[in-house]
Amino acid sequence: MVDMISMPDDSTTAVDRALDAVLTRLAERAIPRGAAALALIRAASDATTGGKRFRPALVVAAFDAFDGDRGATPGLWDVAAAFELLHTAFVIHDDLIDRDIERRGVPNVGGTFRSRARSLGVADDGADRIGDAAAVLAGDILLYEAARLVAVADIAADQRVPLFGLLDDAVLVSAIGELADVEQAVVPGEPETTQLLSTAHDKTAVYSFCAPLAAGAVLAGADAGDRAVLMTVGADLGLAFQLVDDLIGTFGSEAQAGRDAGADLREAKRTPLISLARETSAWPQVSSALALAPTGPIAVRAAQRELHESGARDRLVALIGQTLASVRRRATELPTEPRALIERLATGIEGRIP
């Protein structure tokens, strides 16, 4: 995501300052309430570090593209930071739901509190309970803080309701996508490709693309027509982004994926790519290769080869191409600068295809 869009340094600083203000205020209120309270806020704060601030960058980029007046919109940075808090809350709760206690090789909130509990002499089951509780509560605090930041941001009074309309969908649609993702992983039988595509969209597109882009536009005073176009292109950008992510999880290098190459194959994840392969005549060979993929890197490479030869990979790349073509078509309705921003995002997503 890094290279698709980046903020000028002064914007990064302003967003980070808004985030720091939230986290410092939480820490100051936690300190008098003891070590566990402070550890909870520290773990939540740690979860915000190392992020690329992609969603805040989209808010600011859309604001600038619609020629927003930064001097007249002091609340811009708080609204941008709110999307990072929302993202962090979702990541923490996603890890909890997936029973992951690490993220990118580092203990996450649940992992940190499991270690903390063990150092207090707590046995395994008790440490799991504490770890899970901390993950629930750290996510809750950051989710609440995201909403609070938008509620009290220094913005025009008539912008608050449209911004909350965007956050509403960001929260609800992501939750629905997350639940569908879990169900599709464990319900017997194979989900339809269309269902998998809709889940891929719901998990990411609204909160990572539609809502940040439209929020920047709202703050810049863009009209309702342009905002509606942003919502549509945001949905397609988000879907394309997620499908490229599936390609990376299957075919990407370790460096690109940020985890073992072919990790999705090792975990036998049900992705749109696999679903497309099932629709081809090569499925018997693909299926046998997939069954072996969890056994090691040679089997992973064989599965990658079969997926490629089945034509599923080409079909997914074609689908991504169509989705981005639709983005570009719709973007012609936008003024020059927002259109250039959307083009930059589409090109950035294409450039990540492994």
Next chain:
Amino acid sequence: MVDMISMPDDSTTAVDRALDAVLTRLAERAIPRGAAALALIRAASDATTGGKRFRPALVVAAFDAFDGDRGATPGLWDVAAAFELLHTAFVIHDDLIDRDIERRGVPNVGGTFRSRARSLGVADDGADRIGDAAAVLAGDILLYEAARLVAVADIAADQRVPLFGLLDDAVLVSAIGELADVEQAVVPGEPETTQLLSTAHDKTAVYSFCAPLAAGAVLAGADAGDRAVLMTVGADLGLAFQLVDDLIGTFGSEAQAGRDAGADLREAKRTPLISLARETSAWPQVSSALALAPTGPIAVRAAQRELHESGARDRLVALIGQTLASVRRRATELPTEPRALIERLATGIEGRIP
């Protein structure tokens, strides 16, 4: 809680209408996203039913006591309803943390989604994953909706920031109390009585007493001095309430407790009452009786008797009395009607002592 405070019928209707509006709006947006999405909103909605609307009642009672102008404050009902949504979100996440899949004998969100998963052919571990995911997400949605409702409520612009100041503490202090509660249950060694008292306060007092009372006062235009008094008496009312709850969990009838009589003894819960007993010379007898309590109703009655004879029960009742005396002393600084409200609450809490 029912009889401590109740709203006039028209207020109950107005709060329920505000809640219904939130839940209906969620359901309408979930329907196009499929059966699981609607089931999630239905489960979240079910979690709000049957509640006594105690926290909304406090908001409205404080508003009325400070002579708030209902006609000029259309957002009163949304703010009151927000506290019920916050409470429901906490209850859902509390059940998740405690690994409970029922509440008052009825399947909760996690229980409902476990059944739903099994009916889709999902095996046990998968059903647990789906149930836990649904509980995380339903709580997230309601927590967000609570904040949203206050953010967009039709209230005076200068009331929004003080209201969020109250919600901030309601969320943070409750989260800290919840985490401490889990830690005290599993960390080896016995927590100090003062720690248990502080957790009892943190889990409930701020979000159930201080914040709703002060929110009603903010909306009515009460001055900062009166609001500060409400925060102080709210903290003590909440502590006293929670301590009476411990007495009910230990000595209350099944009807009063809403679960098996002596349930806290069966579950060997670490309560301030037990902690007070440990400080008496009768602890060896109490301890032996407590060790047997999980075995059945006769042993529960023996443990109740030992706790009584140790003097721990009397000490806890005295502590509740002192806490409520402090409430009444502080309440003399309030105008007549708010003072009468606080008196009604104190009397109501005393009246629940089993």
